[in-house]
Amino acid sequence: MKVLIYDTTLRDGSQMEGVSFSVEDKLRIARRLDAFGIDYIEGGWPGAVPKDTEFFARLKAEPLQHARLAAFGMTRKAGETVEESALLRYLLEAETPVVTIVGKTHSRHVSETLRIPLDENLAMIRESVAYLKAHGKEVVFDGEHFFDGFKDDETYARACLSAAVEGGADWLCPCDTNGGALPHEIGETIAALVAAYPQTRIAMHPHNDGDCGTANALAAVRAGATQVQGTVNGFGERTGNANLVPVIANLRLKLGYDCLPEGALEELTALSHFVDEVANFSPNPKAAFVGRNAFTHKAGLHADAISKWPRAYDHIEPSAVGNQRRILVSEQAGSASIAQKANELGYALDKKSPVAKELLLTVTSMEHEGYSFEAAEASFELLLKKATGTYRRFFELVTFRVFIGKRACDTVPVTEATIKILVNGEEVNAVAEGDGPVNALDLALRKALEPAYPQLKDIALTDYKVRVVTTGEGTAAKVRTIVESTDHHGHMWATVGVSPNLIEASWQAIVDSIEYGLLKA
Known part of the structure; x- marks a missing residue:
């Protein structure tokens, strides 16, 4: 059985706190989703959001290759005709093959939020769908608050879907807008809709407020829905939308549904990380299927x-x-x-x-003693080299000293590191100033080593973290430092140091980092 995947990362996902896609960001994600094999990509709300209007204009010149592009909007407003509706006009001007419109399906939302007669809402749905169909669009009707409305007033919720069907809707997509429905409720309701509307395809739009977004999507498919709407990595308002990453993986690997082109699933982790990168987020290490810790x-x-x-x-x-x-x-x-x-x-x-x-x-x-090798595998490999007799010592420390001084007139302290080491049996001295003691010590060590090991210029420290590992000891507590480094090949590694003295802990991590980098070089 074929299940179509409908991605709304660029519209619903962009409503998440901390997400602000530029037009270029949206284009990059859309093309990546298209190459991945997503069936529908919802690009945004033309007319309402200027960036979305530009996004659709840009894609007219270079259309997607696989996915069907969808523009999102809403029904006409109360008291106007479809021909007068600016909202519907913007949807047509986007020139997308698919249009998704949202309409109220909960009677209390109609009477208390829109404050219009229930029959007027039904007319808004019916006429808006018919108008878009008359212009040759594939129409998805998103029934907002449908599952809550179905429990509160089933007759009216069904009437809203029937109005969309009368208008010619291609898809009925009940939305769990508040995200509070449970899988058994989703399954029972979707099964009832599949039976009630045998000539119209049923979709599902779950949110994740009850942490059931993935389960609800799967329950809907098992009950007969043939389209699932969601976002990559679960982006979305509040706690997010259903996460398409585990939804797709479970549909394909656990339930055996056809939902992606052959070979695409192997790109799922890369897709997830790509979207996080564009959104400027760090990938969740505990994410199911694609997280660093998943296996x-x-x-x-x-x-x-x-x-x-x-x-x-x-x-x-x-x-x-x-x-x-x-x-x-x-x-x-x-x-x-x-x-x-x-x-x-x-x-x-x-x-x-x-x-x-x-x-x-x-x-x-x-x-x-406080070391941790989970996030410092390079330090573990150095231990392994020492244990197996494959370790090479590049230098020996004779002494180092770090000076920190500040006068009343100085805005920042002056930090200077002096180091004496043995390199190939010869004593080498170096002095360097830095932005703090760790930086000064790192620069002094590099200054002493680079004449003998010029490849050290290709190794850079990229991150430095400190954590107290013995609590309750105040400023005498033992600390753990993690140093992350990289080279010009893009290889990355992390090393660890532990000591009650922050400078000594940092020294251990820096030495491991440099020795590991030189061994690899």
């Missing part, structure tokens, strides 16, 4: 089972959605986790080997 395993028992049967603790094969399985190294790991992580990094290590057991003891002891 990540920390417990030693799990890792041991996975080493024998990769699917032991994964509900699907990660590659099916373009993701990957990860094994974390932590104090909860067993020797199987250590060995599997080593193998993942390219080191042949058996879980029963003395090296694996010794490394496990080292990791457990260090994590007890």
Whole structure:
């Protein structure tokens, strides 16, 4: 059975707090969705939003290749004719093959929000749909607040859909606008509509206020709906719309519905991350199917089972959605986790080997001291190199000193780092000023090392994080620092340091970062 996917990230999704798509952003996302194989892309509300009007104008010259573009609007207003309606005129001027119009289907919303007669609302729906159909449009009627209206006044809610059918609507799309319906209610209601309107296709537009958006979408399809509306990553007002990412994955992988072109599902993770990037959000690591943690395993028992049967603790094969399985190294790991992580990094290590057991003891002891290797895999790989005899020392510290001074007339403190190290048996001294002690120390170390290791110029520190790991000790608390780095090839890695002294913890992480980068270079 074919289920059509209708994306409204560019319209409903843009109503989420913190989201503000430019026209270029909307065009980039639309083309990515089109290439991915989405069936319908709702671009926005022409006339009401200037950016949306421009978006539709831009796509006239370069139409989408696969998806059917939809313009969104509402029925004519009370007391006017469809020919007089500016709202409907804007929809036609967008020149999209599909038009989606929203209308009230809850009797109390009609009488108390619109404050118009119930019969007038039915006429608005019927006449608006008929007008758009007369202009050759595929029309989707979105029944706003339908499920609440159905429970409150079923007769009127049905009458609203019937009015849309009389106008010639191609799709009836009941909306769970407040997002509070439960899956069993959705399933029962959709089944009733499928039976009542056998000649008209039924769609579903769920919101996620009750955290049931995905479940409600799947319940609707199982009850006979053949179109699902939602947004990538669940963007949307309040708690968001139904998230198309898990909806698509579950429809295809768990229920066997045809909802994407062949091979498209493997691009699901990349699509999710792309939309987050354009919206300037960090991808949710705990997102189902596509999150970094979706197929990540920390417990030693799990890792041991996975080493024998990769699917032991994964509900699907990660590659099916373009993701990957990860094994974390932590104090909860067993020797199987250590060995599997080593193998993942390219080191042949058996879980029963003395090296694996010794490394496990080292990791457990260090994590007890406050280290964490989950977010600092480069530091773990350095431990692995030392344990397996493949580590190379690039320099030895003799001494370093950091000076911070401020006079009353200074706006910011002066920070200076002095370092003395041994490089290839020769003593090297360097001094550098920086924006704070960590930056000064990093610059001084690089200044001392670059003559011997010019490739260090390609390695840059990109992020620095500090976290207190022993609470209740005030300024004497032990801290953990994480340093993230990258090189000119785009490789990224993170290292860790722990100490009651912030400078020492930072030094440990910086040294690991530089040594790891040089080893890779």
